[in-house]
Amino acid sequence: MIRTQVRASKTYEVLTGSGLLASSGKIMREVSPDSQKILIVSETNVAPLYLQTVRASAEENGFEVHEYVYDAGEKSKNINSIAGMWGVMAQAGFTRTDLVVALGGGVTGDMAGFAASTFLRGINVVQIPTSLLAMVDASVGGKTGIDLPEGKNQVGAFWQPSAVIEDTDCLKTLPDEVFTEGMAEVIKYAFIMDTKLYELLDGNASRGIGIRDDEELMERIVGMCVADKADVIMNDEFDNGRRQTLNYGHTVGHVIEKNSNFTKPHGICVAKGMGIIIESCVAEGSLDVTEASRMLGLICAYGLPVEDDITPEKAVEGAMNDKKKRGSTLSVILVNRIGRSEIRKMDPDRFLKFLKAGKD
Ligand SMILES: NC(=O)c1ccc[n+]([C@@H]2O[C@H](COP(=O)([O-])OP(=O)(O)OC[C@H]3O[C@@H](n4cnc5c(N)ncnc54)[C@H](O)[C@@H]3O)[C@@H](O)[C@H]2O)c1
Numbered sequence: 001m002i003r004t005q006v007r008a009s010k011t012y013e014v015l016t017g018s019g020l021l022a023s024s025g026k027i028m029r030e031v032s033p034d035s036q037k038i039l040i041v042s043e044t045n046v047a048p049l050y051l052q053t054v055r056a057s058a059e060e061n062g063f064e065v066h067e068y069v070y071d072a073g074e075k076s077k078n079i080n081s082i083a084g085m086w087g088v089m090a091q092a093g094f095t096r097t098d099l100v101v102a103l104g105g106g107v108t109g110d111m112a113g114f115a116a117s118t119f120l121r122g123i124n125v126v127q128i129p130t131s132l133l134a135m136v137d138a139s140v141g142g143k144t145g146i147d148l149p150e151g152k153n154q155v156g157a158f159w160q161p162s163a164v165i166e167d168t169d170c171l172k173t174l175p176d177e178v179f180t181e182g183m184a185e186v187i188k189y190a191f192i193m194d195t196k197l198y199e200l201l202d203g204n205a206s207r208g209i210g211i212r213d214d215e216e217l218m219e220r221i222v223g224m225c226v227a228d229k230a231d232v233i234m235n236d237e238f239d240n241g242r243r244q245t246l247n248y249g250h251t252v253g254h255v256i257e258k259n260s261n262f263t264k265p266h267g268i269c270v271a272k273g274m275g276i277i278i279e280s281c282v283a284e285g286s287l288d289v290t291e292a293s294r295m296l297g298l299i300c301a302y303g304l305p306v307e308d309d310i311t312p313e314k315a316v317e318g319a320m321n322d323k324k325k326r327g328s329t330l331s332v333i334l335v336n337r338i339g340r341s342e343i344r345k346m347d348p349d350r351f352l353k354f355l356k357a358g359k360d
């Protein structure tokens, strides 16, 4: 098992390893000694697989367990689900010392965290991520929230968990395409800040997503990503500076995702976004050709695409409409060498020129 400490507005541990669900109740008890009740938030795909194990472990450790299970998928990430969670807690008489537990992918983590951040003006949450994306990204760092019809993640709060319990065995039941998507975020960490992770991924590239069955390797990979994210957060919890580097591939990726009306999965769009930025960096001379082909090769090796037919004009227009813009300039994340990233401010004209050069 790997322990990673996160020091943000709250200090907590991320535990990563095989078989941790069975001892999840004990860990909850350690971080929440005074809780009587817990609300386990989960969904229709994950609950049948893992809820019973978590429930049994919680009960063994003296918790009174309540459940809220919603219909799996991003479409449930709305205020109705949150109201449902608030309702269960209110009816069961939850107090400030009780606990919310998120058991599922990023949708579950974001919603359970948001419900916890608001109920009685904030109660503790323990994250138990079950998807690769949620383990390496969503569960760590305290961003929580829901979507509005007007846009994704439009309402939310920063709310750090009390602990994150990552049982890497859960990765074995993930559908192939969901695992593959998560690999885009894993590769992102390698590119922006982690040459050791790059080497590990490159060394296993011939296995493709077959790596998911290698428990020891997955524990190492997930642990390295968590350490990277923790490192970024400890320096910039509220996303005013370095945390923006985690947006590598996302500026264009988000636009592709949005333009597909969210039919193209997030990780696929991020991979395409990284591919497009890599080509543009090569064209402007800030990234060496050999380095670029190693990067593109790695993305492809794990079954992800590196191209999209979006025009540079559409990409810039979409990026300017995205909430992450500040004023009239965009913060575009570039990688100049594997393991080293840069935040470059570009006005729309400059960004258009940059993207057009990459297309040629
Ligand atoms: N808070 C953050 O910092 C942050 C960061 C990145 C993404 N997110 C959010 O995370 C969400 C995406 O996360 P996601 O891809 O995990 O989505 P998700 O929660 O919808 O899970 C993806 C799919 O995998 C299934 N699943 C999850 N774990 C499983 C398992 N172990 N076995 C079988 N099936 C399993 C789910 O039922 C779902 O169908 C988005 O809403 C995004 O906004 C948040």
Ligand SMILES: [Zn+2]
Residues within 6 Å of the ligand: 185, 250, 266, 270
């Ligand atoms: Zn992402």
